[in-house]
Amino acid sequence: MLAQLLNGLQYGLLLFLVASGLTLVFGVMGIINLAHGSLFMIGAYAAFLVAKATGSLWLALPVGLVGGAALGAALEWTLFRHFAKREHLDQVMLTFALILLAEELRWLVAGNDFHSVPVPAFLDFSVPVTAGFSYSAYRFAVIGICLVLALAMFLWIERTRMGATIRAAAESPEVVDILGLDARRIHLTVFAAGTALAVVAGVLAAPLTSVYPGMGDSLLIISFVVVVIGGLGSISGAFWSALLIGLVDTLGKAYGPAFQGSGTSGTLIAALSGSSVYLLMIAVLLWRPTGLFGQRA
Amino acid sequence: MTIDRPMSRRGLVKGGLALGAAATLPTTFAIAQARPIKVGLMLPYSGTFAKLGENIAFAVEMLIAEKGGKLGGRPIELVKLDDESKPENGPQNAERLVKRDAVDVLIGTVHSGVQMGIHKVVRETGTLTIVPNAGANAVTRELCAKNVFRTSFSNWQPAHGMGLALGKRGVKKAAWVTWDYAAGKESGEGFREGLEKHGGKVVQTLTLKFPETNFQPLLAQIPGLDVEVVGSFFAGGGAVQFVKEYKAAGLKVPLCGSGFLTEGTLQAQGEAAEGIETALHYGDGIDSVKNTAFRDAFKAKTQREADVYAVQGYDAAQLLAIGLEAVKGNLEDEAGLYKAMRAAKFDSPRGPVSMSPSQEVVHNIYLRRAEKGLNKVVGIAAEALADPGTGCKL
Numbered sequence: 048m049l050a051q052l053l054n055g056l057q058y059g060l061l062l063f064l065v066a067s068g069l070t071l072v073f074g075v076m077g078i079i080n081l082a083h084g085s086l087f088m089i090g091a092y093a094a095f096l097v098a099k100a101t102g103s104l105w106l107a108l109p110v111g112l113v114g115g116a117a118l119g120a121a122l123e124w125t126l127f128r129h130f131a132k133r134e135h136l137d138q139v140m141l142t143f144a145l146i147l148l149a150e151e152l153r154w155l156v157a158g159n160d161f162h163s164v165p166v167p168a169f170l171d172f173s174v175p176v177t178a179g180f181s182y183s184a185y186r187f188a189v190i191g192i193c194l195v196l197a198l199a200m201f202l203w204i205e206r207t208r209m210g211a212t213i214r215a216a217a218e219s220p221e222v223v224d225i226l227g228l229d230a231r232r233i234h235l236t237v238f239a240a241g242t243a244l245a246v247v248a249g250v251l252a253a254p255l256t257s258v259y260p261g262m263g264d265s266l267l268i269i270s271f272v273v274v275v276i277g278g279l280g281s282i283s284g285a286f287w288s289a290l291l292i293g294l295v296d297t298l299g300k301a302y303g304p305a306f307q308g309s310g311t312s313g314t315l316i317a318a319l320s321g322s323s324v325y326l327l328m329i330a331v332l333l334w335r336p337t338g339l340f341g342q343r344a
Numbered sequence: 345m346t347i348d349r350p351m352s353r354r355g356l357v358k359g360g361l362a363l364g365a366a367a368t369l370p371t372t373f374a375i376a377q378a379r380p381i382k383v384g385l386m387l388p389y390s391g392t393f394a395k396l397g398e399n400i401a402f403a404v405e406m407l408i409a410e411k412g413g414k415l416g417g418r419p420i421e422l423v424k425l426d427d428e429s430k431p432e433n434g435p436q437n438a439e440r441l442v443k444r445d446a447v448d449v450l451i452g453t454v455h456s457g458v459q460m461g462i463h464k465v466v467r468e469t470g471t472l473t474i475v476p477n478a479g480a481n482a483v484t485r486e487l488c489a490k491n492v493f494r495t496s497f498s499n500w501q502p503a504h505g506m507g508l509a510l511g512k513r514g515v516k517k518a519a520w521v522t523w524d525y526a527a528g529k530e531s532g533e534g535f536r537e538g539l540e541k542h543g544g545k546v547v548q549t550l551t552l553k554f555p556e557t558n559f560q561p562l563l564a565q566i567p568g569l570d571v572e573v574v575g576s577f578f579a580g581g582g583a584v585q586f587v588k589e590y591k592a593a594g595l596k597v598p599l600c601g602s603g604f605l606t607e608g609t610l611q612a613q614g615e616a617a618e619g620i621e622t623a624l625h626y627g628d629g630i631d632s633v634k635n636t637a638f639r640d641a642f643k644a645k646t647q648r649e650a651d652v653y654a655v656q657g658y659d660a661a662q663l664l665a666i667g668l669e670a671v672k673g674n675l676e677d678e679a680g681l682y683k684a685m686r687a688a689k690f691d692s693p694r695g696p697v698s699m700s701p702s703q704e705v706v707h708n709i710y711l712r713r714a715e716k717g718l719n720k721v722v723g724i725a726a727e728a729l730a731d732p733g734t735g736c737k738l
Contacts, residue, residue: 050560050564051561051564054560054561054564057560058558058560159390159391159392159394160392160395160581161392161580161581161582161584162581162612163581163584163585163588163612163613166592173592173593173594175594177567178567179566179567179594179595179596180563180564180566180567180593180594180595181592181593181594182593183589183592183593256557256558256585257557257581257582257584257585259392259555259581260391260392265556297558297560297561298561300552300558300561300562301561301562301564301565321524321553
């Protein structure tokens with residue numbers, strides 16, 4: 048059980064890194080970025096390439112953070128800025144095109160094979176957590192790094208002037224104009240930060256999941272679930288809902304199938320356990336249509 | 345992406361000469377016999393399985409070249425089509441080859457989902473089809489057809505060999521871990537039936553969705569299961585990840601599986617794979633003249649090491665050669681052709697092979713142990729193992 052809780056925590060924290068960027072970008076800029084999963088994939092492949100070239104995964108972390116922010120800024124500057132006021136359909140077309148571009152780029156650079164990324168040598172050991180089950184030290188490190196990043200984000204959003212503007216912009220975008228704030232700068236910052244987080248999540252996840260074509264797709268969907276449950280645009284909402292989903296998903300997958308064979312209801316539970324997360328989303332939407340932490344309809 | 349090469353100048357001259365030679369032969373019979381047999385190679389030349397498709401195609405070309413470019417006295421023309429391993433395009437691509445390109449024979453494919461599309465088409469058109477990889481049981485079971493042969497394996501076979509080997513050793517309780525999709529389930533069935541033959545049991549099956557790699561929730565349950573061994577089916581990148589995480593989880597229960605768990609993945613799995621036992625119809629260290637010659641020739645042609653996929657492709661072409669030679673290239677003699685192919689017994693790089701009544705390959709399943717990057721054959725898990733062909737009436 049302890050091991051399963053750890054699994055849920057680690058999965059949830061990684062989800063948070065991806066979902067927080069998604070929710071910020073949507074909250075502040077009103078853009079549904081379908082290419083957010085591709086950013087995650089870019090991070091993972093960057094980790095693979097950097098680790099292969101230098102033998103060190105740690106180098107990929109700053110590269111991912113800085114490179115991700117730069118990439119985000121560039122994308123915002125050249126593309127997203129011009130689409131902020133456009134219809135959602137246009138934005139969907141744009142971000143979908145970016146997915147295709149990213150996949151094509153991945154194919155050119157790294158091909159279509161699965162690649163595994165080695166865990167950094169000094170973390171390549173396991174820590175026994177229960178009798179007969181060990182947890183890799185790298186997974187503990189990922190939990191730690193995610194918590195640090197989450198804390199940094201919390202402080203940035205809750206305790207700084209920039210953070211306050213972002214919160215304001217996320218809650219009611221008109222306020223930014225009324226107060227005469229520089230919307231462009233806010234958008235640029237938010238998009239760069241969101242991109243950097245997704246890329247870093249990809250870097251961290253690379254040794255855990257391997258890198259493979261389309262790896263961002265399933266993560267994108269689950270990140271949307273996180274955003275919807277947490278409430279659009281809410282960072283703390285994304286945090287708690289990511290943890291909730293990490294746990295529900297892990298426990299559902301671990302214990303649900305055990306009901307198989309114990310009568311009709313057992314079979315039903317087993318069959319639905321893989322979709323526990325989506326059932327949770329439906330329940331939350333029925334109960335609180337704006338999400339657990341959402342304020343805006 | 346296709347790997348067709350433009351015709352060389354020399355090829356053009358040769359072709360012209362052949363055409364000229366054909367034109368000087370007056371009888372219609374001779375002309376009909378000189379008409380090349382069109383063989384469609386519907387394989388993935390791009391995507392995740394590109395390397396598998398390429399190796400199969402290379403091996404087919406190699407066998408045809410060894411036979412002097414002719415099978416049963418008729419030249420062979422290859423028509424390549426990239427199926428991209430996309431099941432949704434399977435039927436359409438198969439129709440293109442069979443109807444538009446009018447191929448006489450279809451060799452394909454790797455992905456089981458695409459195979460079902462091909463199967464649907466060729467069951468209707470009656471085109472002679474040889475499967476060089478896709479293991480979906482149904483192809484030579486309930487959906488078997490007199491014009492469809494398989495030279496690779498059924499999903500049931502390798503895992504069944506593993507189950508048999510464990511059962512013989514006295515293993516009573518095992519768990520099975522896999523992706524929740526057809527290949528995983530069919531392998532699981534084979535494993536279970538193998539164990540049960542010797543009184544063993546699969547007490548727990550753990551699955552996750554294909555192609556997810558979040559194995560931790562499954563691995564964390566294993567210490568709580570009272571089992572002597574964990575059997576599994578994963579392939580490609582999923583197999584790499586699973587084996588590494590299994591090792592990192594420090595589980596005491598030994599891991600084993602269908603051969604695909606460590607096939608083409610050992611380098612990436614590294615230390616973590618050391619000592620894992622698997623069962624497959626091919627492996628490293630099969631010491632036979634045929635195998636050595638095949639590996640050398642394949643390496644000379646492609647600069648790659650031959651693998652199980654190349655063997656399967658080579659045997660698809662070998663089987664076709666046997667059929668065509670029996671009827672002297674006369675495809676009209678369908679009965680004679682199929683009869684010869686059903687009765688075929690030949691020497692494969694993997695060892696002796698033959699065909700079962702449901703037209704599935706019968707071959708040895710080897711027990712292998714992963715050692716220093718090689719799947720070393722350590723014994724035979726099941727000799728001349730035939731798929732039961734349940735539900736096939738031919």
